[in-house]
Amino acid sequence: MSTPELVTVTIDDRAVQVPKGTGLVETALAAGVEIPVFCYEPRLGPAVGACRMCLVEVEGMPKLQAGCTLTAQDGMTVRTAQTSAKAADGQNATLEFLLVNHPLDCPVCDKGGECPLQDLTFRYGPGRTRMTFPKLTFDKPIPISPTIALDRERCILCYRCTRFSEGVSEDGELVTVNRGAQSMIATFEDEPYRGRFSGNVIELCPVGALTSTQYRFLARPWEIQNVPSVCGLCPVGCNIDVTTREGKVKRVLSRNHPEVDEGWLCDKGRFAFSHPHARDRITEPLRRVRRRGFEELSWDDAVDEAERMLRAAGTRIVTALSGSETIEQAYALGKLLRQGLGAHAAVLPEETSTALDALRLPLSAIRDAELVVVVGDQPVEERAPVVDLWLRAARRRGAEIVTIGPTGSIQTPPGSAPQVCRDLAAENNELGRRLRGGQRSIVIWSGPDGRGGEHIAALAHALGLADVAGSGAFYLPDTPNGRGVADAWSAVADGEPADPEPIALLIVSGDEAAANPGVRALAERAEMVLAITMFQGLAVGWADLVLPGTSYLERDGTYMNLEGRVQRLRRTVIPPAPDELAWLAKLAGRFGVELSPHPSLVFEDVSARLFGGLAFADIAATAALPTRAKAAPRPPLPEPEPQLGGDGLRLLRYRSLFSGAAVERVAELQFQRPAREVEISPEDAAAKGIASGNEVAVRHNGTSVALRATLNRRLAPGVVRIADEHAGDLGARVEVGRA
């Protein structure tokens, strides 16, 4: 890229050099001058100049100008309110106008204390009001969704929220209705705002018009602590600030990591934080007593009991990991079991591979790409939601996004992704040729069975993407820290994981592990089960000993996200029970294994083996991405899977973003969970005489599930799609008929 031309701009008598075309607000910032803004937000696209807070005097222009709409031009001379009485007057008047109908109910408003309107009025506005007549009033608060409350009286019509809805998340659900002074923010037909990213408008709103219902009246800015951490609910690993008050998490805010999330969060990450206070949270160790259910036991007894179980089982132990453990926890568990007992068998959360390390890119590279090809059966937004925002940003910048799959822009049957990879890699494939020739081509695998990224890495290597700096590949894993857990587990020891028979002890670590049908089968075969779990879930049903687990909000440690970035998790609140590392360290001592209860020390150990000695303290608040590996395995192209024969429609199950142990326990998120419905292509629906909204029965091998049909135009004919939680025991081929 050519270096952009530098221009000199004088702002308040300070000359500053910036690249031509830089926004005036940023230019001023470079000169150390603030231009106050409300509506300006570069992440939302071009400036709209709606609020007029940014008025400045520009030499040669007769009237005051909205600074946010201008860009730096050579020789420009700008005066802000600091040096121009005219600009100061203008801003003062702007604020007076904005406050004409503002209710000034700051003591009641949740934004009070962290409100740009308050702050800027204090600094630039009139000290007293001249509004002696009644103000405009509206009904308030209006719950535009169970998570967001709208107060129209406070709205200053900056259009940040509607611009987000229209131009970032592209759901278009939040709009402005009416005109002029009567304009107001609304959703269509008073339907709830049901986007995956709706919560971001709360943070964007510069006043208290859009507030979180969960945070409503819970705390004021001077009563809280914000702890920088990362979200542990999906493999993106968005950076977050966790607001706590009096030892409880009250809300989650985004913390802009420009390479990972650009300051956006999905609604799961933002609103699911209350799960640690769920009613069925396990806070004491539990032991199964014959015919009497469970009894609570003290921690000392629990550790004794665990020791007894481990000793009895010896090497005949299988450990099922969930992929939500921290790297340190997985390592500690591995050290205890593998070094202390020689029990190497594990069910890892998913396959992982280092093949992608030579194709590594920050997620933000997607935005800058020219051509992105997504292969796989699962929608990106359900697996790694913020990646979907990056893809949308890329499309807006003119990139071409091609999705190949059952709901893709190129429709293929489920399970055909390996074949797609082979096709793309072929010499004569048109799309493959363009990927190969491009400067910024990215391929993404979004679906199960990707061999931890090997398949997509094979495709990327075949296309030569590893040699182009702006090109690369991503694999969207199932679990938040699957790669970190698997790497840490394998870093502990190099013993051979022989399958023990019979299984004496199954250790189920984490709530998500229990959802794996393979683990359920193991539990039936195992003589004893030890479950480490937060909630009264599936695993408790099998367990002989239950040890309380902790949430990602309660742990210190590290997670590795889908890019391969190691990020710090910080303990935001004290868990109701000692965290895993604390009792693992105690238990390890009994087996002569030296293990520290402190994540920083455990990480040191892991880091020496995995991350080249990266120090715990050196993981920055916005963590850096390791550089591309030079030598990474180059797997062969995947073998195509045989297409499933049989009659009926192919069933495509998907795991909704709003599913999982945490989301299930958050009342405010229930409206976002997938409806009991089966998606069917218009062709199949017509053939079977099904209309949208019909009650249908989905049958397979004698089992039948009653669901409501919805037509999905994007779905390939011959495929029906059902969310995991509603698909029950249905197999891969189903019959759909009117109930």
Add this chain to the structure above:
Amino acid sequence: MSPQPLGSLHGFAVTFRQIFRKPITQQYPEYKRPLYPRFRGRHRLNRFENGLEKCVGCSLCAAACPADCIRVVAAENTPENRVSAGERYARIYEINMSRCIFCGYCEIACPFDAITLGNEYEISEYSRDDLIYTKDMLLAEPRKRVTIQDPELFDTPIPYYRAKA
């Protein structure tokens, strides 16, 4: 030896002379000196005449308090449970009197005149826990009334305190 041996005798003479004067000691608690009207004593949370609380739970008093002794936890008014005017009320309002320095900043910070410092100063207790005043204690009228200064009642013999009549 002190340089002036007669100095001590001088001192004793002063003491001796005082014995025959009227003492200015006041027998508290039998006798209570009246207070200035703006004396800052134990807090009160005020209500409107219709019984609604003035406090909306905005925590500005807690922000202003230099001793960090106020704890406010707010909640939302509902039609069934209307506690204050407006949307928000203080579900928990506590002042830790053992930390309070009676500076009155809370009263200045309050946008609704909901908290004011009263005249009561007899609030010692045997346990620190009892010094944490909860909302119902603060809302109630203080039990012990204290006389406010009135030039007529005013009888302190120290001229410094005498009101300029």
